[in-house]
Amino acid sequence: MMMLSKLAEPTAHRLIGADIEIGELQYNSRKVQSGDVFCCIVGTFADGHAYAGQAIQSGAAALVVERELPFDVPQILVENTRVAMAEMAAGLYGYPSRELTIIGVTGTNGKTSTTYMLKAIAERMGKKVGLIGTIRNMIGDIIIDTERTTPESVDLQRIFRQMRDENVDVAIMEVSSHSLEQKRVHGIEFDVGLFTNLTQDHLDYHKTFANYLAAKKQLFYQSKRAVINIDDSHAADLMQGIELPTMTFGVREPADITATEIDITTRGVQFDLNYKNITSRMHIPIPGLFSVFNAMGAAGVALSLGWTLDSIKGGLENMMSVSGRLEPLPTGKNEFTVLLDYAHTPDALENVLKTIRGFAGGRVITLFGCGGDRDRAKRPIMGEIAGRFSDFLVVTSDNPRSEEPLSIIDAIEEGVKKSGCEYIVIENRRDAIRYALECARKNDIILLAGKGHENYQEINGDKHRFDEKEIVAELLGLS
Numbered sequence: 001m002m003m004l005s006k007l008a009e010p011t012a013h014r015l016i017g018a019d020i021e022i023g024e025l026q027y028n029s030r031k032v033q034s035g036d037v038f039c040c041i042v043g044t045f046a047d048g049h050a051y052a053g054q055a056i057q058s059g060a061a062a063l064v065v066e067r068e069l070p071f072d073v074p075q076i077l078v079e080n081t082r083v084a085m086a087e088m089a090a091g092l093y094g095y096p097s098r099e100l101t102i103i104g105v106t107g108t109n110g111k112t113s114t115t116y117m118l119k120a121i122a123e124r125m126g127k128k129v130g131l132i133g134t135i136r137n138m139i140g141d142i143i144i145d146t147e148r149t150t151p152e153s154v155d156l157q158r159i160f161r162q163m164r165d166e167n168v169d170v171a172i173m174e175v176s177s178h179s180l181e182q183k184r185v186h187g188i189e190f191d192v193g194l195f196t197n198l199t200q201d202h203l204d205y206h207k208t209f210a211n212y213l214a215a216k217k218q219l220f221y222q223s224k225r226a227v228i229n230i231d232d233s234h235a236a237d238l239m240q241g242i243e244l245p246t247m248t249f250g251v252r253e254p255a256d257i258t259a260t261e262i263d264i265t266t267r268g269v270q271f272d273l274n275y276k277n278i279t280s281r282m283h284i285p286i287p288g289l290f291s292v293f294n295a296m297g298a299a300g301v302a303l304s305l306g307w308t309l310d311s312i313k314g315g316l317e318n319m320m321s322v323s324g325r326l327e328p329l330p331t332g333k334n335e336f337t338v339l340l341d342y343a344h345t346p347d348a349l350e351n352v353l354k355t356i357r358g359f360a361g362g363r364v365i366t367l368f369g370c371g372g373d374r375d376r377a378k379r380p381i382m383g384e385i386a387g388r389f390s391d392f393l394v395v396t397s398d399n400p401r402s403e404e405p406l407s408i409i410d411a412i413e414e415g416v417k418k419s420g421c422e423y424i425v426i427e428n429r430r431d432a433i434r435y436a437l438e439c440a441r442k443n444d445i446i447l448l449a450g451k452g453h454e455n456y457q458e459i460n461g462d463k464h465r466f467d468e469k470e471i472v473a474e475l476l477g478l479s
Contacts, residue, residue, distance in 0.1 A: 002092070004062050007037065008076045010091040011084040017074030022061050025092055025154050027085060034059030037076075039085045039154075042066060043182075048081065064088070086153035086186035096160035097188045100130070100168065103301055104175040104185070106219045107196025107229075109348045110294045111149070111174040113286065114196060116322045117298035121315035122170045125307050130163040132156070132173035134342075135323055135453045139166050150179030153186065177215040185222065192301045193223030196294070198234040199347035213237060220244060227300035229293060230255045247304050249296035251289075257300050259292045266359045273299060273312075280309055283317050286326060288355035324452025326352060329472050336362070336440040338472055342452025344371065344398070346381045349449060353389035362443030363391035367436050368450045369429070370412055372403030379408060380415035386449075387419025392439075395425045396432035398450045399458040429457065433468065434475050448472075 005019045023035035029051040032038055038055035040048035040063060052060075052069050062074040066081050078084035090097070103118060105111045112134045119138075122129045130139050132151065137144040139162055150173065151159065163171055175193075179185055198213060213234060220226050220242045228235050231250035239246065249257040262271040268285040271292050284291045299312045321327055329338040339356065343349040349368070356364055366386050370379045386393055395412055397405040405427050416423050426432035436446050448468050451457075457466035473479040 001035075004037070004074055004076070007088050007092060008064075011076075011078055011087040013084065014077045015074065016068060016077055017062075020061060020074055025064075025085065025089060026055070026060070027152060027154060029055040029058065029060075032058040032060045035061050037062045037064060039064040039081055039088075040066065040069075041081050041085065080183070082153075082183040083186055086157075086183050089154040089157040090187050092154075093157045093161040096157065096164045097171070099164050100160060101170045101191050101305065102188060103170065103172045103192050103194065104188075104190040104219050104223065105173070105194045105196065105297075106175045106177070106180070106216050107194075108199045108345055109351070110196035110290060110297070111176075112342075113291070113322050113325050114194065114294045114297050115172045115174055117284075117294055117316060117319060118172045118301055120319035121298060121302050121307065121312050122172070124311040124315035124318075125302075127169040128167055130159070130166075130168040130171040132159065132171065134174060139163050139168060142166075148178075149174050149176040150184055153184045156184060156188075175219050177212055180218040181215045185219075188222060190219065190223040192225045192227060192304055193219045194227045194297050194301050195220075195229055195232070195235065195238055196297055197229055197232045197347070198238070199345055217242070225304050227297055227304060229297060231293075245304070247300045249293070249300050251292070257296050257303070259296055262289070262292055264288065264355065264358055271295075275299070275303060275309070278309060280313050282313060285317075285319065286321055287359065288326060288351065290351045290355070324454070326355070327452075329469055330476075330478055331472075332476055332478050334440070334476065335442040336444040336446060338437075338446045338448065340448050340452060340468055342454075343368075343449045344452075346378055346385055349382055350385045350389065352447065352449065353386070356445055356447060357389055360443075360445050362441060362445065364389065364445050364447065365392045365394065365436055365440060366390040366447045366449060367394040367396060367432055368447075369396045369398035369400075369405075370408055370450070371399045372401035372405075372408055374401075376411065379411035380418075383412040383415025384418045385415070387416045387421030387423065390421055390447075393421055393423035394432045394436050395423055396429045397427055397457075398429075399454075400460075401458050402461060429466070430471055433471055437472070437475055 004022050022037050026032045026036045027039045027041050032055045038060040064076045119129045134149045226244045226246040228248050230248040230253045248255040258274045259271045269291050270283045273280045273282050302312050324342045327340045341352050343352045455467040456463040
């Protein structure tokens with residue numbers, strides 16, 4: 001418990017009403033309990049001020065508002081409730097981020113794999129690691145489920161506090177463009193910010209690519225050091241006007257860290273990592289050129305923190321594959337391969353398919369769809385890319401959300417037809433997977449793209465259990 005004035009202290013505010021003792025800070029009116037403070041967040045689709053009455057009925061003792069509301073409870077009046085919530089949450093939990101080494105990874109693709117590489121390297125250095133990201137949050141070996149890539153500021157500060165209480169040394173987190181724009185990481189100073197790449201995604205939210213770039217750029221205004229993929233065409237724009245100690249990595253452009261003698265196989269990738277006058281042969285158990293870039297980025301972060309090259313090599317070579325990232329699924333006695341990947345952007349899908357084409361002994365059969373209520377412009381683009389790099393396509397549903405699945409598929413088909421690739425449309429994703437498995441022949445590779453680690457399918461606002469690992473095992477009689 002603390003006094004309301006103490007909670008409000010870290011942020012610019014005006015206190016309306018009495019100074020009272022309060023409980024937790026909440027932003028979801030359905031989670032409010034007696035004595036809590038409800039923060040009226042102005043969001044993309046809803047304004048939290050409209051739920052203040054509901055929160056008070058549930059026991060909220062005070063409100064954080066951008067405009068005074070006609071309720072007889074104390075109110076903290078601020079200019080921006082998102083900013084204020086982040087500042088108050090940090091104070092509420094005792095500024096735990098100041099006690100951690102914090103690494104932030106941003107970019108369209110590669111964030112999750114890179115954070116797992118960094119986790120492996122840090123643990124090789126003897127550090128206790130906290131992980132925050134798309135698949136799960138972790139405190140050491142303790143797994144915490146996650147609802148979004150980067151938690152809301154209150155949840156994030158609570159997790160940081162848990163990490164410090166569990167003696168975590170290093171917190172490694174994916175930092176999404178949404179979280180930067182929505183001030184979820186406001187007030188956090190990152191020891192290192194890493195930029196992986198930037199391609200088309202989330203334009204349903206950001207509206208323009210320039211806005212998307214600007215959102216990503218915000219991470220580096222909050223970082224002490226930067227590690228940048230210099231091969232990315234947007235790297236120069238990203239770093240323009242930002243003066244930080246910067247380490248670069250790349251294959252095509254001159255960089256501080258480079259990769260040569262690259263050898264990609266079905267078992268992974270090997271390459272020479274070159275830094276200053278040192279060359280170290282690396283083996284990553286995840287195939288694909290993108291794994292080389294992810295590894296170089298992770299190495300750059302580690303080196304900028306003063307971690308050893310031996311720890312980088314040992315960590316990378318002993319890490320496990322990342323869930324839903326070009327993950328091979330058991331197929332029993334069948335002589336075809338099934339790979340599961342989260343690729344849901346044009347660039348990610350192209351990278352994965354190019355990698356598979358490099359080692360495919362038979363046909364490449366790609367099963368994919370596109371999410372509803374998201375960037376519509378990428379649907380035909382992904383259809384054309386999938387057709388160009390596949391021998392056969394099974395076009396199906398992804399997470400249609402509130403959209404009609406067949407309307408999403410129609411947009412994908414526009415691109416598929418341009419590619420000339422043979423394809424079939426099967427709306428029901430389970431039936432589509434069954435079809436792909438039944439038509440596969442010896443040495444074929446089936447790519448299940450788009451859902452990766454997700455274990456649900458969202459249809460008409462409801463999430464239904466849908467784990468492609470379980471479905472493949474069941475359809476092949478392995479479960």
